[in-house]
Amino acid sequence: MSEMAAAPPGLLATAGLKAPAGLMLTVGIAAAIACVAIAALTWLLPFDGKAAVFLLDHGTGSLFTDVYPATIQNLLHVLLAVGLGILVHRWRRARFEYRFLEADLLPTDDFTLLSLADLGKLRRQVLPFVATGAALPVLVDTAILQALNTRSPEQAGAAINIKLELLSHRLDLEYQTSRYIAWLIPTIGFIGTIVGIAFALDGINPTHLDMRRITSGLGVAFYTTIVALIESAILVFVQNTVQRREELALNAAADHCLTNLVNRIHVAD
Numbered sequence: 001m002s003e004m005a006a007a008p009p010g011l012l013a014t015a016g017l018k019a020p021a022g023l024m025l026t027v028g029i030a031a032a033i034a035c036v037a038i039a040a041l042t043w044l045l046p047f048d049g050k051a052a053v054f055l056l057d058h059g060t061g062s063l064f065t066d067v068y069p070a071t072i073q074n075l076l077h078v079l080l081a082v083g084l085g086i087l088v089h090r091w092r093r094a095r096f097e098y099r100f101l102e103a104d105l106l107p108t109d110d111f112t113l114l115s116l117a118d119l120g121k122l123r124r125q126v127l128p129f130v131a132t133g134a135a136l137p138v139l140v141d142t143a144i145l146q147a148l149n150t151r152s153p154e155q156a157g158a159a160i161n162i163k164l165e166l167l168s169h170r171l172d173l174e175y176q177t178s179r180y181i182a183w184l185i186p187t188i189g190f191i192g193t194i195v196g197i198a199f200a201l202d203g204i205n206p207t208h209l210d211m212r213r214i215t216s217g218l219g220v221a222f223y224t225t226i227v228a229l230i231e232s233a234i235l236v237f238v239q240n241t242v243q244r245r246e247e248l249a250l251n252a253a254a255d256h257c258l259t260n261l262v263n264r265i266h267v268a269d
Contacts, residue, residue: 020096026086026089030085031082037077039069042058047060057072076227076231079185079188080234083182083235086178087238090242093246094242094249096134097249098252100134100253105136105140106261108260113264119147122261138163157258171250175243178239182239189225189227189232192223193224
């Protein structure tokens with residue numbers, strides 16, 4: 001009555017279904033790249049040049065000359081790198097999810113039906129991949145367990161819907177850190193603005209105007225805001241792109257599971 005068309009475990013193990021590198025490793029590499037880039041720009045850009053002052057606050061009028069490279073601009077660059085590192089990890093995670101859809105985990109022909117005995121065999125194949133947290137193996141395992149316990153395809157479909165809501169909520173929570181960084185970058189930029197203006201106002205004396213101090217302070221005020229707004233816009237754009245891709249992967253996994261698993265379950269009378 002039924003014919004199993006799922007791939008054997010050996011095929012799945014060699015299909016590139018290996019979870020991406022850990023989040024902390026990816027973020028650490030991104031932060032290291034940012035530090036190397038700051039060091040390279042410090043060496044390449046002329047000291048006190050417009051580009052060095054704008055990008056790095058590296059000039060004679062800097063408020064942070066004694067503690068360079070600990071400037072507001074450099075802090076913004078590192079935060080941007082950390083945020084992008086998180087999003088690179090999420091992008092690789094989305095690609096990992098799509099690989100399961102291409103691995104022939106479930107039958108996709110027009111004729112195969114699955115009996116309860118077939119579901120047991122299929123679950124043994126899927127079980128090693130559930131620990132990765134990938135959506136498709138988790139949804140398949142949930143549907144099979146529900147079908148075996150209730151002998152009802154309808155209950156299996158309902159279980160998938162509930163599990164999909166939980167996975168969607170988990171996915172949204174995993175973007176909280178990148179959203180916080182996207183908010184933190186312009187906030188630090190505005191703090192730099194306040195610090196720069198305060199420094200500039202300190203140079204205003206009724207008897208003697210320190211124009212160098214005033215211009216340096218205003219430069220910090222405006223440059224930090226511009227850099228922060230540009231980098232925040234970049235981070236938000238990348239985040240929306242990556243999150244959309246990952247949400248599409250999650251929806252595709254649920255649709256694949258419903259179409260090629262739940263709709264094929266045949267319970268004998």
